[in-house]
Amino acid sequence: MSAAGFRALLHSVRYEVLPAKATEDKVLAHVPRDVVVTVTASPVKGLEPTLDLTTRLAAHGYRVVSHVPARLLRDDTHLKEVVERLREAGVDDVFVPAGDAEPPAGVYDGALPVLRGLSELGGPFAHVGVTGYPESHPLIHDDVTIQAMWDKREYATYIVSNLCFDPRVLGEWVVRIRRRDVRLPVHVGVAGPVQRAKLLSMAAKIGVGESARFLTKHASWFVRFAAPGGYSPERLLSRGAEALSAPSAGVAGLHLFTFNQIAETERWRRAVLERLEG
Structure with missing residues (x-):
């Protein structure tokens, strides 16, 4: 990837954070206001912590994207309540x-x-993101996940790719969805500069049941982090440069999974930008 292309991605970055007790203070201390912050939701804790943190960060002047997982919504009335709360907070982007x-x-x-329910409510958000799966979903065939993106295209405005550590797989997936005429811009999901020990610690703090699911679903991640030389988001992106920087790829920016290592992620981004800008 050219230096200019890499700089552009790092300037159009999104930080995904978990709604933990210390997250607000970490964001305020380390994240510039021009960086978009996305707030995840936990099946164990429900939507309330996500909505609460989203509202507070928006009040601090951040552009915040709230995750609104379908399976955490009770019914149409609950969806309408969530929409009203987010709109009151000034949120115009949901995932x-x-x-x-x-x-x-x-x-x-x-x-x-x-997504259809949001459309029936008049399309209250200017931006609506959906998930893409570069690596096979454990329960859903690849062709089905791409078909799902096609089905959602008239309601969504962008795709966030799920975490992927293989630049070849990531590049081939982008080519494949474009061949299927999915034209939504893609924010490439990449792990930040995460230390394995801290990732394990974070997983343990999610909660007993949640942690077990996390570790079962993502066991291969820990192998990647423990590999010789560790994990480097810069190395991953450089190896996928050709596919991701092609105009036909439609890559709009980076979606960095911070695993709440927020200070470390921003230090890494700043260091790379300073090096690229000479």
């Missing part, structure tokens, strides 16, 4: 995944009915 809650909290078992 709507299916979510992992099992069983679902209510009537929605996937993102598409929620």
